[in-house]
Amino acid sequence: MSRSVIQASNMEQLLEGIWEQNPLFVMALGMCPALAVTVSAFNALGMGLATTFVLICSCTLISMLRHFIPKEVRIATYIVIIATFVTLVDYIIQAVSLALYEALGAFIQLIVVNCIILGRVESHAAKNPPLSALVNALGMGIGFTIGLFALGSVREILGAGKLFGISLFGEHFQPWVVMVLPPGGFFVLGLWLLFFAWLAKRKEQRPLIHAGDEAIMALRATTEKGARHGA
Amino acid sequence: MEHETLGQIFIITMLSSNLVLAMFLGLCPFLGVSGKLETAVPMGIATSFVMLVASLCSYALNVLLTHFDLEFLRLIAYIAVIASAVQLVEMVMKKFSPALFRALGIFLPLITTNCAVLGIALFQTARGYDFTQSVAFSLGGGVGFSLALILMAGVRERLNLSNLPSVMHGTALSLMLAGLLSLAFMGFGGIGVAR
Numbered sequence: 001m002s003r004s005v006i007q008a009s010n011m012e013q014l015l016e017g018i019w020e021q022n023p024l025f026v027m028a029l030g031m032c033p034a035l036a037v038t039v040s041a042f043n044a045l046g047m048g049l050a051t052t053f054v055l056i057c058s059c060t061l062i063s064m065l066r067h068f069i070p071k072e073v074r075i076a077t078y079i080v081i082i083a084t085f086v087t088l089v090d091y092i093i094q095a096v097s098l099a100l101y102e103a104l105g106a107f108i109q110l111i112v113v114n115c116i117i118l119g120r121v122e123s124h125a126a127k128n129p130p131l132s133a134l135v136n137a138l139g140m141g142i143g144f145t146i147g148l149f150a151l152g153s154v155r156e157i158l159g160a161g162k163l164f165g166i167s168l169f170g171e172h173f174q175p176w177v178v179m180v181l182p183p184g185g186f187f188v189l190g191l192w193l194l195f196f197a198w199l200a201k202r203k204e205q206r207p208l209i210h211a212g213d214e215a216i217m218a219l220r221a222t223t224e225k226g227a228r229h230g231a
Numbered sequence: 232m233e234h235e236t237l238g239q240i241f242i243i244t245m246l247s248s249n250l251v252l253a254m255f256l257g258l259c260p261f262l263g264v265s266g267k268l269e270t271a272v273p274m275g276i277a278t279s280f281v282m283l284v285a286s287l288c289s290y291a292l293n294v295l296l297t298h299f300d301l302e303f304l305r306l307i308a309y310i311a312v313i314a315s316a317v318q319l320v321e322m323v324m325k326k327f328s329p330a331l332f333r334a335l336g337i338f339l340p341l342i343t344t345n346c347a348v349l350g351i352a353l354f355q356t357a358r359g360y361d362f363t364q365s366v367a368f369s370l371g372g373g374v375g376f377s378l379a380l381i382l383m384a385g386v387r388e389r390l391n392l393s394n395l396p397s398v399m400h401g402t403a404l405s406l407m408l409a410g411l412l413s414l415a416f417m418g419f420g421g422i423g424v425a426r
Contacts, residue, residue: 076311087307113349
């Protein structure tokens with residue numbers, strides 16, 4: 001395999017995590033932090049970056065150790081490794097930005113039970129070499145961050161009329177407060193999921209329309225053959 | 232937090248700041264197991280039990296860790312405790328009700344990675360609850376989780392009979408429903424002292 005082919009497959013893997021297999025919108029994983037912290041675009045971005053960091057570090061480390069971890073205790077081992085990185089992130093955020101730390105609260109520590117991370121580790125990193133695991137984790141992390149950002153910015157724009165704390169609509173805007181409250185989180189994520197389900201459905205139907213004529217021809221041919229055979 | 236009585240903690244955790252519908256904890260089992268009432272009820276009970284055990288153990292652990300100045304190990308210790316509690320529930324259930332054990336399937340071991348359980352342990356530490364307060368908190372959390380799960384299962388059972396566009400089926404619709412339930416639970420906000 002030439003070098004360019006390897007790079008192409010890596011690129012594909014990266015894009016798969018960002019779009020086709022987007023953890024939040026397509027696989028519907030990791031919804032707890034996604035809803036809880038996305039009251040503003042800034043919080044969403046912080047949470048996304050923290051999760052990406054944990055995802056990349058733990059996937060790479062576990063991929064390096066994959067031949068040494070006994071199968072029977074693998075889940076426990078994974079969780080301990082993930083928890084270690086989460087503790088690290090917890091202290092880093094506390095040191096870098098106290099405002100973000102207070103806004104995210106216990107949800108930074110709850111990254112440890114984010115299904116995306118354990119899912120990636122179990123289904124990909126535990127079976128693949130470190131480079132592939134790293135690329136996959138990076139793709140998923142970016143995909144998750146984009147998802148959180150999409151959620152957070154919609155909720156902040158509708159619920160507070162702001163983006164990144166900058167007012168968008170002037171003084172007369174009446175904020176749609178329910179959007180930053182818990183029900184709004186459910187509604188916005190539900191709508192995003194609906195949008196992606198609709199996209200997937202449309203993509204499924206489009207080749208069918210073109211393939212329709214050929215399918216009819218093929219069907220006609222077989223029935224004619226069957227009829228002749230019967231006769 | 233001293234002015235909160237035990238009853239207040241219980242009621243607030245159960246209704247107005249319900250773990251699932253107001254704090255967004257434990258959404259995976261909430262969306263995954265809420266398809267049928269008959270699996271929702273035992274799942275709620277099992278999760279509540281794990282919550283209680285995890286809360287008691289993590290209270291004791293926190294005292295121990297603080298005494299030895301090892302707070303940075305808190306997260307890892309909690310997770311280990313919860314994993315063992317889940318293992319316990321799994322063994323008990325396998326022995327006494329194998330049918331139920333099969334019905335819950337993968338979601339039973341997944342209680343380990345249920346954020347509601349870890350959330351209870353972390354929040355009680357963060358808010359500095361004492362022993363009885365922690366018990367009230369975890370009981371309220373468990374009952375609230377079961378309540379949300381059972382309500383959702385009831386709504387979804389009815390919804391199976393209705394006519395909907397096929398794009399709506401699945402998670403998107405469940406989330407919309409959860410949003411409506413969450414709106415309803417916001418009405419309980421007037422009870423007690425909201426945080």
